[in-house]
Amino acid sequence: MPASPDRVQGISLFIVPKFLLRADNTIGERNAVSCGNIEKKMGIHGNATCVMNYDGATGYLVGERDKGLRAMFIMMNAARLGVGVQGMAQSEVAYQNAAQYARDRLQGRALTGPKNAAGPAEPIIVHPDVRRMLMNARAFNEGARALMLWGALQVDLAQVAASPEERQRADDVIGLLTPVIKAYFTDKGYENATNAQQCLGGHGYVQEWGMEQFVRDARITMIYEGANGIQALDLVGRKLPANGGRALRTWTAEIVAALAATSGEPRLQALAEALSRALADLQAATQWLVRNAMGRPDNAGAGAMAYLHLLGLVALGYQWVLMAQAACRALDEDPAETDFYTNKLITARYFCSHLLPETALHRARVEAGCEDMMALDAAAF
Ligand SMILES: Cc1cc2nc3c(=O)[nH]c(=O)nc-3n(C[C@H](O)[C@H](O)[C@H](O)COP(=O)(O)OP(=O)(O)OC[C@H]3O[C@@H](n4cnc5c(N)ncnc54)[C@H](O)[C@@H]3O)c2cc1C
Structure with missing residues (x-):
């Protein structure tokens, strides 16, 4: 059997039981797997994190080899x-x-x-x-x-x-x-x-x-x-370009439709305008990446985290507009239920006036590219 590649394409998945089974399926000898050390951590002390030793242990392949x-x-x-x-x-x-x-x-x-x-x-x-x-x-x-x-x-x-x-x-x-x-x-x-x-x-x-x-x-x-930096790379490097950008196109079309559905409701206009501006920032940052990251991948890496936060803000803004719309409907239908829905509208307004405008900052960071980020020689750090 040829050796597995010395890369992620060579990783296989195994189940390594604590006890081995006898031929009659009863519990047999202790397997050679052992806990080498329990780490001392900054937090989550109720959750043990261990170094595991598998020297000489028997494992069973799960799924296909190298997959x-x-x-x-x-x-x-x-x-x-x-x-x-x-x-x-x-x-x-x-x-x-x-x-x-x-x-x-x-x-x-x-x-x-x-x-x-x-x-x-x-x-x-x-x-x-x-x-x-x-x-x-x-x-x-x-x-x-x-x-x-x-x-x-x-x-x-x-x-x-x-x-x-x-x-x-x-x-x-x-x-x-x-x-x-x-x-x-x-x-x-x-x-x-x-x-x-x-x-x-x-x-x-x-x-x-x-x-x-x-x-x-x-x-x-x-x-x-x-790590979150790797999530940002997954977003910008894999999820965005997949299928010619189909996922982002589908999702932003749903936001545009939700924005259109707010017209005629004065309680939603400021929220809808704020979300429209945020969506424009997202679309501009996406276009910038399309134009500038293919030929220079460091531009994608430099802006990935800002882009992820920009998209996160738009995603929350979208949910806030939907919630505010539901709150308006509920207030109209049952004016007795005022506290919960009025507070919902106040919080929606706060999100749109104080948090959502951060999309402009994130867009500026994406569009600043990698030049100044990569300029210092590694020895200068
Ligand atoms: C308490 C705890 C429990 C854990 N439990 C499990 C578990 O149950 N199972 C398991 O498999 N693992 C577990 N892990 C491991 C954990 O998933 C990794 O530590 C984590 O994914 C980060 O990987 P790393 O430590 O190798 O960091 P590194 O990959 O060395 O990353 C270090 C820094 O460099 C950045 N970086 C690395 N590569 C790149 C790149 N190409 N581009 C840009 N930035 C990059 C990262 O974003 C990060 O900021 C656990 C870790 C801890 C602390």
């Missing part, structure tokens, strides 16, 4: 979505703790005059900068939750939609969004956990309050199941 990486990617695609949920969930739990603290902690006076005149100071939730951190997390969490549910629907549709065209469409769009959900959600999950820690001031740094654990635990999600 292990392809098999692993089936697991990896599901795992990437799972890690995206982890990032989003860490942002949510950190936000809930920070919001509770911000309502309780008394410090300073409101810029607009006392809100708690009888008390020695105001609850810090009156301060705009504390609001900034809370609203950033809240607007991300709710948008990301909607996008994750939308993504889960696409996973199902890719399997069971009625026609092959619908299954292909769902497979295309979830393929495009998988690296974005993994990397954008976990970058933001960590950022929001850090900002939630900041809301607690000194208490945020003290173990007893639990916030530093959220920060430590969130950090791994940007690294495992493929």
